[in-house]
Amino acid sequence: QSALTQxxxxxxxxxxxxxxxxxxxxxxxxxxxxxxxxxxxxxxAPRLVIFDVDSRPSGVSDRxxxxxxxxxxFLTISWLQAEDEGDYYCSSYTSSSTHVFGTGTTVxxx
Amino acid sequence: xxxxVQSESEVKKPGASMxxxxxTSGYTFTTYYIHWVRQAPGQGLEWMGWIHPRTNGATYAQRxxxxxxxxRETSINTVYMELTNLRxxxxxxxxxxxxxxxxxxxxxxMDVWGQGTTVxxxS
Numbered sequence: 001q002s003a004l005t006q007x008x009x010x011x012x013x014x015x016x017x018x019x020x021x022x023x024x025x026x027x028x029x030x031x032x033x034x035x036x037x038x039x040x041x042x043x044x045a046p047r048l049v050i051f052d053v054d055s056r057p058s059g060v061s062d063r064x065x066x067x068x069x070x071x072x073x074f075l076t077i078s079w080l081q082a083e084d085e086g087d088y089y090c091s092s093y094t095s096s097s098t099h100v101f102g103t104g105t106t107v108x109x110x
Numbered sequence: 111x112x113x114x115v116q117s118e119s120e121v122k123k124p125g126a127s128m129x130x131x132x133x134t135s136g137y138t139f140t141t142y143y144i145h146w147v148r149q150a151p152g153q154g155l156e157w158m159g160w161i162h163p164r165t166n167g168a169t170y171a172q173r174x175x176x177x178x179x180x181x182r183e184t185s186i187n188t189v190y191m192e193l194t195n196l197r198x199x200x201x202x203x204x205x206x207x208x209x210x211x212x213x214x215x216x217x218x219x220m221d222v223w224g225q226g227t228t229v230x231x232x233s
Contacts, residue, residue: 001172003154034218038155045205045226046147046155051219089155093217097169099145104154 004029004090004102011108012080020105022073022090028100030071034093037066037075040104041086049088050075077107085109112136114206114224121230127194130227132206139187140164143209145220146180146191148202156202161189162212196231203228 005023012018022029022037029035037050048057050066053073063078073092077084090102117131132144146158159170161180168180179192189206204227207220 032217034216036219038220040155045223046207046220047223048219048221051221052216053218057219057221087154091155091157091218091220096172098171099157099160099217101147101155101157 001028001094001096001098001100004092004100006088006090006102006105008103009106009108011110012077013110014080014082016080017076017078018080018107020075020077020088020090020107022075022092022102024071024073024092024100026071027096028071028092028094029068029073031095032093033068035066035068035073036091037064037073038089038091039084039086040089046089080109082109112208112222114208114222116204116206116224116227119228119230121232122196124197124231124233126196126231127192128196128200128229129190129192130204130206130229132189132191132224134187134189134208137208139182139184141211141213143212144180144182144189145207145209147205147207147220149205150199150202153202158191158204160209163189164212196229198231201229201231 038046040046049064054066145160161168163182182189206224208222
């Protein structure tokens, strides 16, 4: 199972919106709505920000939103803030009853 | 509150085995999947496998098949991940993470994570 494909980096100014893509296949994202997104700061454990494509866990800001089209999922961060800097990973359930992470995207707030 | 507490960091020699523990608390142990995820230095997150604590059934990522075993001890609400025949590229931070409830129709989301266990494989 190959990793899902994400852009290596995305940047934006405070207050802007950015979108991170996550491209899979017809064996994962394309057939399941079991996509989740994680924020990861160095030295800390990852934090779940989106599950089931577009659901937010309690306590996660509504500036984070998720969507999906075909084999690609998207994470949008609205009203970008300095605290949003970090690495972001998508993940999907697969037809092999396994999970797979994306390659990761570093978000930089300019 | 829900907590996952992992065992301490380890240094291993190539060819040896490692076993990391993940002690859970604050919820009913047998009703949530547990995942294992690792991050090698400078690399991304890598999913290794998951276990159903009630049945002790586990599914592993193909690249670890034959080298990995996940088990649980229900009396102490603890999950274990053993990796054998270690290589230098197994050097990583290993995380356990709570998945969804085993009775849900979803398979998405790891909502609580352990603090991570650093395993260094070096001769």
